[in-house]
Every structure is written in C-alpha cells, then in structure tokens.
Amino acid sequence: xxxxxxxxxxxxxxxxxxxxxxxxAGSACGMGLADSELDVLAIxxxxxxxxxxxxDALPLNSQTLIERLGLNDQSPQLQKRSFLAEQxxxxxxxxxxRNSHGGWHRNGNGILSGTPCMQTVRRRExxxxxxxxxxxxxxxxxxxWQAERLHWDANEQRWKVSGSIHDPxxxxxxxxxxxxxxxxxxDGAGSMIQRHCHLSQGRPLLALAxxxxxxxxxxxxxxxxxxxxxxxxxxxxxxxATYAWAFAVPGGYxxxxxxxxxxxxxxxxxxxxxxxxxxxxIDHLLCQLDGQRPIKRHDATASSQREIRTMxxxxxxxxxxxxxxxxxxxxxxxxxxxDPHQGHGIDRxxxxxxxxxxxxxxxxxxxxxxxxxxEHFQDRLHTWIEIWRQDWHALALERMDDQALNQxxxxxx
Numbered sequence: 001x002x003x004x005x006x007x008x009x010x011x012x013x014x015x016x017x018x019x020x021x022x023x024x025a026g027s028a029c030g031m032g033l034a035d036s037e038l039d040v041l042a043i044x045x046x047x048x049x050x051x052x053x054x055x056d057a058l059p060l061n062s063q064t065l066i067e068r069l070g071l072n073d074q075s076p077q078l079q080k081r082s083f084l085a086e087q088x089x090x091x092x093x094x095x096x097x098r099n100s101h102g103g104w105h106r107n108g109n110g111i112l113s114g115t116p117c118m119q120t121v122r123r124r125e126x127x128x129x130x131x132x133x134x135x136x137x138x139x140x141x142x143x144x145w146q147a148e149r150l151h152w153d154a155n156e157q158r159w160k161v162s163g164s165i166h167d168p169x170x171x172x173x174x175x176x177x178x179x180x181x182x183x184x185x186x187d188g189a190g191s192m193i194q195r196h197c198h199l200s201q202g203r204p205l206l207a208l209a210x211x212x213x214x215x216x217x218x219x220x221x222x223x224x225x226x227x228x229x230x231x232x233x234x235x236x237x238x239x240x241a242t243y244a245w246a247f248a249v250p251g252g253y254x255x256x257x258x259x260x261x262x263x264x265x266x267x268x269x270x271x272x273x274x275x276x277x278x279x280x281x282i283d284h285l286l287c288q289l290d291g292q293r294p295i296k297r298h299d300a301t302a303s304s305q306r307e308i309r310t311m312x313x314x315x316x317x318x319x320x321x322x323x324x325x326x327x328x329x330x331x332x333x334x335x336x337x338x339d340p341h342q343g344h345g346i347d348r349x350x351x352x353x354x355x356x357x358x359x360x361x362x363x364x365x366x367x368x369x370x371x372x373x374x375e376h377f378q379d380r381l382h383t384w385i386e387i388w389r390q391d392w393h394a395l396a397l398e399r400m401d402d403q404a405l406n407q408x409x410x411x412x413x
Contacts, residue, residue: 014180017180020043024127050124059347081116084230197324
C-alpha cells in the first residue's frame with residue numbers, strides 16, 4: 001500500500017509510480033495501471049472540472065479510444081457530431097475539379113464530407129469524464145497538487161517530486177513531497193517534468209492558436225437545408241500553414257485560428273496578429289447568418305475581446321526526439337507529440353499514456369530496472385514518432401501554391 005505521512009503542513013508519500021497530470025495522457029496511463037498491484041498515485045494541479053484551451057475536436061484515433069471507454073453509451077450528451085466543410089486545404093484543392101470523391105462532395109469553392117465525420121467534446125467535459133473513469137478504476141488521485149520541483153535522490157535511488165497544495169479557490173493549504181521510482185510526465189505543454197529533466201533539444205517548435213465560443217444563434221445555418229450542423233476548416237491565407245476553424249460543439253461552436261510552425265521554428269504570426277485574424281474570422285462567420293437580422297461588426301468584436309483565449313502548443317520535432325533520464329516517461333504534450341500539420345494531440349496523448357502504462361506494468365513485472373524500462377518505452381514510442389513525422393510533409397504541402405502542389409502530387413504518384 002501507499003505510504004503516507006503528514007509532517008506539519010507537508011504531506012510525504014512514497015509510491016512506485018507517480019503520474020503528474022490527469023488530462024487525456026494521465027487518465028489513459030492511470031486507467032492502464034489502476035488495477036495492477038503497483039503503488040500508483042496520480043496528481044493534478046487543478047480541481048475538476050476545469051477548462052483547457054482546445055479546439056475540442058476528437059481525431060479519429062481518439063474517437064475510437066473514447067468509444068471503447070464508453071462515452072457514447074454513458075454520456076452521449078457530451079459529444080456532437082457534424083459534417084465537415086473544408087476550403088483551401090490540400091484535400092479541397094485536390095478534389096476541386098471533381099463533383100464527388102472519397103466520400104467528399106463539392107461545396108462552393110470547397111468540399112463537404114458525405115457523412116457526419118467530425119466528433120467534438122468540450123475539453124472541460126472530456127477531461128472530467130476521463131477523470132471519472134479513473135475514479136471508477138479506483139485510481140488513487142489528488143487534486144490541487146501542483147508539482148513544482150523534480151530532482152534525483154541519489155541516496156534513495158528515487159525521484160522526488162515536490163510542490164504546493166491548493167484548495168478549489170486557489171488558496172495554498174500545504175505542500176507535498178513524493179518519492180517515486182518512476183515518474184510519468186503527463187503535465188501538458190508547459191511540462192515541469194520535462195523542464196526539470198534539463199533536456200537539450202534546442203528551441204521548441206510552437207504552434208500558436210486561439211479559441212472562442214459562439215452560441216448556436218451566432219453561427220451560420222447549415223447550407224444543406226436539413227438543420228445538420230457543419231464544422232469548418234478554412235485555409236484563408238494562401239501560402240501560409242495557417243487555418244481558421246469553426247467546430248460544432250454541444251451548445252454552440254468552437255472557433256479559432258491555428259498558425260502552425262515551420263521546421264526552422266518560425267510561424268510568421270505574432271499574438272496580436274492572431275487575435276486580429278480571429279476577430280475577422282468570427283465576423284465572417286456572423287455575416288453568414290441568413291441576412292434577416294444584420295450583425296454589427298462591433299458586436300462581434302466586443303464579444304471576441306471578452307472570449308478569445310490563446311495558447312502555444314509544442315509540436316513534434318521533425319528530427320530530434322526527447323530522451324529523458326532513467327525512470328522518467330514523457331507523454332502527450334509533455335513529450336511534444338502534437339501533430340505539426342493541424343495541431344491535434346488528444347489521440348497521441350491517450351496513445352502514449354496507455355503505452356507508458358503497458359510498458360510499466362510489463363517491465364516491472366519482468367524485473368526491468370528504470371534504465372531498461374525507460375529505453376524500452378522510448379524505443380516503442382519512437383516507432384510511432386517516425387510515422388507521425390510524416391505530418392511535416394502534409395504541412396509543407398499546405399504552404400504550396402496550386403502549381404507547386406500539382407507538381408509535388410505528380411511526383412508522389
């Protein structure tokens with residue numbers, strides 16, 4: 001059993017495995033370890049439910065993973081399915097001269113999916129639902145525990161993670177110190193675990209993105225005439241790997257702009273320009289109402305000023321791979337596994353979190369030490385990373401003009 005001892009206002013614990021962060025990566029790892037005989041503790045600095053800036057779209061792989069966990073059966077009201085319209089993307093440009101291809105149909109200057117292929121869940125609800133599944137698996141969890149320091153205790157041959165404890169109102173109520181043989185870093189884009197490992201990968205590659213919620217009444221009606229919601233991806237800025245989105249979610253639409261990086265680390269778009277483009281995109285969406293009630297531009301701008309939030313997202317490096325020290329496993333955003341093409345990472349977070357749990361269970365059972373186990377995890381993860389790096393090629397295609405794109409596609413064929 002987990003050893004716990006309180007000394008003053010500091011809680012001291014010793015476990016075999018410590019999971020830092022309970023988003024999709026930490027939840028997947030926690031569920032994979034909860035029914036093992038290992039002493040496992042998972043901590044998160046937040047109290048759930050909590051919001052996270054996100055596009056709310058579920059990539060196909062994460063749709064499958066979440067369906068297996070029972071979301072569709074247990075909580076169907078949390079999700080929304082919609083058709084997807086694309087404009088200016090490589091896929092739209094490839095199909096522009098065809099009426100129908102691969103389940104997609106021409107739709108004005110773009111294309112429209114033939115089925116409701118887009119699935120969304122607001123991150124606030126998704127992360128809370130995943131945490132509840134961890135609770136169902138009887139995973140030991142602590143909330144309001146913010147990890148602030150990580151260092152190696154050479155005398156005890158264990159990692160020590162320490163930090164502060166906060167109540168739901170944000171008031172500090174104490175501190176903690178946890179000793180663990182293995183630490184799984186699932187603590188997101190600003191990962192303390194990654195930072196304190198002193199990894200040298202050079203300047204991280206960051207995507208910039210914004211997010212703003214609009215209600216159903218503020219969004220364009222479906223041009224299918226059936227009342228079915230339509231989500232949108234629009235590459236409105238030719239020659240850039242920057243796109244706008246509007247994804248149907250329960251109760252409205254998640255709208256924003258994503259500026260993806262170049263392999264050299266630049267993205268040519270600063271925060272103020274991102275906000276400006278987001279406001280223009282929202283104005284464009286509002287103007288698509290049926291015209292019976294004109295929308296004044298300042299109304300959209302005022303709403304945007306209150307609701308637009310921005311984020312920096314660490315994407316998968318085109319060459320380098322993080323190599324953490326023995327006993328530390330990095331997953332999801334903490335390992336910079338985000339797709340550089342469109343910025344999705346929920347699928348990779350869940351997959352890498354589940355992989356960490358599998359490697360830990362099997363490796364510890366087989367008597368592997370921290371060094372061997374960490375190397376095994378890195379080898380398994382590297383196989384996926386080599387496949388995911390192909391997304392850099394997709395990103396390069398989006399930046400090409402039509403003539404260059406056609407030449408590239410001919411070369412590939």
